[in-house]
Amino acid sequence: MAVSAVQVQFLCLPVDRDLMTASCRKEGPFGVPRVSCWLLVFSVTFNIVTPCISSPQTPKHSWPNLYTTRNKSQYITIHAMAQSGKVFLGPVIHCPSASELEILPFALVGVNSEGTIVSLIKNADPENTQDLVAALDVSPSLDTIHLLAPGQFLIPGFVDTHNHAPQWAQRGLGQGMHILDWLNAITFPNESRFRDPDYARRIYASCVDGFLRQGITTASYYGSVHGEATNILAGFCLEKGQRALVGKCNMTRNAPEYYRDASVEESLQVTEACIAHIRHLDPEGKLVRHVLTPRFAISCDPEVLQGLGQIADRNPDLPIQTHFNEAEQEMKATMELFPQFTNEADLYEHYGLLGQRSILAHCCHMSEYELDRLKALGCGVAHCPVSNMTVGGGFMAAPVREFMRRGIKVGLGTDSGGGFSSSILDAMRQAMIASHAREVMSRGQDTGLSIGEVCGLHDKVGNFEVGKEFDAIVVGTQGPEQGIMTMVEDDDTLKTVFEKFIMTGDDRNILEVYVQGRSVKAT
Numbered sequence: 001m002a003v004s005a006v007q008v009q010f011l012c013l014p015v016d017r018d019l020m021t022a023s024c025r026k027e028g029p030f031g032v033p034r035v036s037c038w039l040l041v042f043s044v045t046f047n048i049v050t051p052c053i054s055s056p057q058t059p060k061h062s063w064p065n066l067y068t069t070r071n072k073s074q075y076i077t078i079h080a081m082a083q084s085g086k087v088f089l090g091p092v093i094h095c096p097s098a099s100e101l102e103i104l105p106f107a108l109v110g111v112n113s114e115g116t117i118v119s120l121i122k123n124a125d126p127e128n129t130q131d132l133v134a135a136l137d138v139s140p141s142l143d144t145i146h147l148l149a150p151g152q153f154l155i156p157g158f159v160d161t162h163n164h165a166p167q168w169a170q171r172g173l174g175q176g177m178h179i180l181d182w183l184n185a186i187t188f189p190n191e192s193r194f195r196d197p198d199y200a201r202r203i204y205a206s207c208v209d210g211f212l213r214q215g216i217t218t219a220s221y222y223g224s225v226h227g228e229a230t231n232i233l234a235g236f237c238l239e240k241g242q243r244a245l246v247g248k249c250n251m252t253r254n255a256p257e258y259y260r261d262a263s264v265e266e267s268l269q270v271t272e273a274c275i276a277h278i279r280h281l282d283p284e285g286k287l288v289r290h291v292l293t294p295r296f297a298i299s300c301d302p303e304v305l306q307g308l309g310q311i312a313d314r315n316p317d318l319p320i321q322t323h324f325n326e327a328e329q330e331m332k333a334t335m336e337l338f339p340q341f342t343n344e345a346d347l348y349e350h351y352g353l354l355g356q357r358s359i360l361a362h363c364c365h366m367s368e369y370e371l372d373r374l375k376a377l378g379c380g381v382a383h384c385p386v387s388n389m390t391v392g393g394g395f396m397a398a399p400v401r402e403f404m405r406r407g408i409k410v411g412l413g414t415d416s417g418g419g420f421s422s423s424i425l426d427a428m429r430q431a432m433i434a435s436h437a438r439e440v441m442s443r444g445q446d447t448g449l450s451i452g453e454v455c456g457l458h459d460k461v462g463n464f465e466v467g468k469e470f471d472a473i474v475v476g477t478q479g480p481e482q483g484i485m486t487m488v489e490d491d492d493t494l495k496t497v498f499e500k501f502i503m504t505g506d507d508r509n510i511l512e513v514y515v516q517g518r519s520v521k522a523t
């Protein structure tokens with residue numbers, strides 16, 4: 001199955017300079033550490049990498065002064081070309097590799113009508129845009145030119161590797177509670193409401209719009225236990241244009257009777273029906289696919305885990321997601337239910353649920369043995385620092401440094417609503433706050449790996465190289481779109497403005513969102 005995929009996104013965080021190693025303390029001209037000062041978060045398949053930025057000491061005045069004669073974004077339609085391709089001209093920031101952040105003061109990105117990037121000119125002439133387009137091997141599929149306005153730049157879309165769509169309306173509730181208490185008191189009563197398809201439509205429409213509004217072009221969703229509601233969520237992702245993994249959540253025990261699958265058989269049957277429905281919606285899996293989603297072992301009878309492992313075996317294109325070693329309370333309960341195992345890695349592997357397609361949320365408490373197993377099996381980790389430090393019990397922080405050192409794939413998740421925020425920008429900032437994440441960032445040597453292969457996904461997004469699919473965000477930083485972001489000054493370089501956006505921007509700065517070349521931002 002040729003899956004368009006989910007591989008990723010980025011984001012960058014400046015590092016706490018006090019924690020940086022001596023080799024990383026060289027500062028750029030604007031007080032920003034020059035080396036290893038960014039945490040790149042490549043998503044859909046999670047990569048958190050600590051790159052040494054290759055160059056980018058962008059000259060002063062290279063941006064935004066390029067546009068001093070232009071007040072508004074220019075949108076020029078070439079009427080002779082009838083198709084829906086696009087050309088973007090202006091500042092571009094992306095990661096050509098997992099270890100390099102590239103800042104291009106003025107570039108051209110051409111996108112054909114299929115949403116595939118067909119041109120990337122990294123050093124374009126801003127005074128000669130029409131000739132630039134004319135010089136391209138422009139096909140009739142390239143019909144519009146978007147000339148970014150002052151203060152705007154183009155970045156790849158964000159990827160959220162772990163969230164719960166039915167918790168969209170409960171974000172922020174029960175913060176500070178221990179995980180199992182929070183599930184029983186807050187989450188299960190809320191998620192049970194999705195038995196009502198009308199309720200599911202109302203919340204899921206808002207959820208998908210809300211994530212797109214924040215620039216999340218790819219999301220890995222846990223649904224509720226309900227098959228119909230899960231199908232509704234998948235339908236909205238496809239209709240609204242969000243790249244997504246959507247999973248019917250399996251729960252047959254240790255959940256209230258009003259909110260669990262009626263039996264092992266029903267749990268598996270509904271899962272198979274959702275897989276079939278989503279394949280019917282998107283036969284080639286270009287945007288939406290089902291993801292096998294046992295909530296965690298506590299809520300699943302052994303027969304459910306075994307059945308899901310068999311489904312995974314029969315469907316090698318389907319990713320798998322679950323919660324893994326999230327909190328001590330959860331781990332203790334898991335081992336009591338499965339006394340034949342001494343750790344969760346052995347448990348999930350036994351049932352055929354660990355491998356290169358597995359997305360394991362949290363992984364806060366990891367033994368040497370389990371770290372070795374995750375590496376050997378090729379699993380990916382969804383690091384959710386906001387929820388780890390608010391819901392679950394204790395101030396939990398996954399050993400991201402160890403993941404990186406060992407080459408275990410890691411990406412960022414919002415885990416909303418366990419995490420109070422549905423913003424990847426917030427997840428990035430929280431990751432920076434964690435001391436282990438800062439240490440990871442300071443190393444600058446570990447190379448992140450794509451979890452795309454793990455999920456059976458191809459590297460289709462994540463930067464603007466020719467051949468990738470165009471998942472992108474137009475960021476605005478001046479005028480009414482500035483919001484409360486740190487104000488941009490005339491002598492700021494593009495790199496400085498980018499850093500201000502990452503640390504202080506929000507959805508008000510996200511002006512346009514594209515998935516596969518299609519404009520998808522909710523108005």
Ligand SMILES: [Zn+2]
Pocket residue numbers: 162163164323361415418
């Ligand atoms: Zn979760």
